[in-house]
Amino acid sequence: MKDIRMNHAQKGFTLIELMIVVAIIGILAAIAIPQYQDYIARSQVTRVVGEISALKTAAEEQLMRGVTPSGALTTLGYTSSDLVNTTDLDFTAGGGAGTMEATLDGNASSAVQGAVVTLTRDATGSWSCAITAAGGGGWDDSYAPAGCPVSP
Template structure:
């Protein structure tokens, strides 16, 4: 009695490979978008605690000259480099100071060069904006909620 070999035919294997290719073509761009959004949000989370420190220093009359004065880890001298961004202060110590994070460290190309700005008004309120300067492939969905794209 003759037994038949069991297994997959070439066409069945090609169909499986095609299905995997289609799924990968959908999943990889979605994953890259997720990573870009998470990097922008992470940069915002790195600078958000500095608002409280800035308020405390301004209200107590102490001087602020760079991000290290607000408790940011790094060497004093004007800018601090974090995992995803470079932090700077504009109008340091003034009532209308700005805490700025420029995404330029280990980020997706779509968000490279984006700038997150936490701006303080003279009345003590803070606002957040994102500028997609220098970013090719930027999508407004990368901006965290409550931090509109300008």
């Protein structure tokens, strides 16, 4: 008589194996999601600094022609941004000194909403950048790009 042996190969995963995989995915997500949100906030602040910095040339050109730029940044050719809600341009201090400001709002991350990016030109023509931190919770000074410190 033939020896009949049943082949009981495992078909699928056990419950404990599935639970381990779910736990590993949960741990990875707990680390990755906050890091991703920080990355988004940092990139949004850097984007606004870049958008406003692009207007320095237009401001310099108007100052060279003897025009004192003031009002909204649109007078320098600024187009709207989904991250910026309020802009301000003030070179009325005279002597070529003035500021350009943009307040993050709209589609900006909740951690950076309300932060103000300020580019300041002194009378000698040197530009500096500063960020006034958002009033709400969640702001981290690491969101500011290099060369644009957070002012108290």
